[in-house]
Amino acid sequence: QVHLVESGGGLVQPGESLRLSCTASASIMDAQVTWYRKVGSQREYVAVITPSGQILYTDSVKGRFTISRDTAQNIVYLQMNNLKPEDSAVYFCNTNEWWGQGTLVAVSA
Numbered sequence: 185q186v187h188l189v190e191s192g193g194g195l196v197q198p199g200e201s202l203r204l205s206c207t208a209s210a211s212i213m214d215a216q217v218t219w220y221r222k223v224g225s226q227r228e229y230v231a232v233i234t235p236s237g238q239i240l241y242t243d244s245v246k247g248r249f250t251i252s253r254d255t256a257q258n259i260v261y262l263q264m265n266n267l268k269p270e271d272s273a274v275y276f277c278n279t280n281e282w283w284g285q286g287t288l289v290a291v292s293a
Contacts, residue, residue, distance in 0.1 A: 186210045186282040190275060193287030196267055204262040204287060206277030212253065215280065217260045219251060221273035222286070230275070231262060244270070267291045 187209035192202055206217065218232040231241045231251040239251055250263040260277060267289075274286040 186212075186215075186279060188277050188279065188282055188284035190277055190284040190287040193275060193289045195290045195292065197293055198268055198291055200267055200291075201263070201265045202267065202289060204264065204275055204289075206260040206262075206284060208258040208260075208279070210258065211255070212258050212260065212279060213255045217253065217277060217279045219260075219262045220276045220278060221271075221289075222276065223273045228273075233260060264289070269293075 189207045190204060192204040194202060196202055214235045216232060216234045219230040221228050221230050229242055230245055231249055233239050233251050233253050241249060248264065248266045252261045269291045272289060272291045274288050276286045277284050
């Protein structure tokens with residue numbers, strides 16, 4: 185069993201940045217970890233990092249968001265720059281069947 189905890193969300197203005205963390209209770213070195221976001225009942229894939237280090241982003245965040253992994257500390261980060269109001273959502277991380285509780289990101293002037 186893997187316990188995931190997201191943190192780093194908050195209320196920011198458009199154009200500002202946040203860094204989300206997904207801290208795992210076990211090694212994630214060999215795990216694919218995905219960040220999702222959810223608005224209401226709508227869930228959207230945001231970014232994924234594979235065990236080999238391959239990285240993919242949904243089109244709307246390319247060039248603004250960066251996913252990275254610290255295998256020594258079992259943390260996957262999501263650096264979010266130039267945030268827009270449409271990025272507002274609850275952000276979740278996922279690996280295999282495990283999900284965190286989410287962290288809220290609100291972007292508003």
